[in-house]
Amino acid sequence: MTNAIEILGFVAATLTTAAFLPQVYQTWRTKNAQSLSLYMLLIFFVGVLSWLVYGVLINSMPVIVANVVTAILTFMLLFFKYTYKN
Known part of the structure; x- marks a missing residue:
């Protein structure tokens, strides 16, 4: 059962962390x-830490x-x- 809980934790962690990738990419691409x-x-950064x-x-x-x-992506x-200050 513990392995199933760990797997669920990693799936949840992967999905919530991956949610930041499009924003990071778009910000980098568009500057x-x-x-x-x-x-x-x-x-958010303080919360993640x-x-x-x-x-x-x-x-x-x-x-x-x-x-x-997530801390790296937020940073x-x-x-x-x-x-990219305008």
Whole structure:
């Protein structure tokens, strides 16, 4: 049963993390981050880092992996927001 729960966690982590890929790609491709909310990205980034710490504390690989990748993608969006100022 534990393996099924871990698999479900990895599936959920993959889907929610992958949801950011189109936004990162579109922002990079268009070089336009004007429509991205800086405050939303900052709040989300802090939340993702909090989930990452939580995942480490409970030793949950799906939570850790998903939030490491999501933190990187969110950081990229923050970088684009700063770099592509209009």
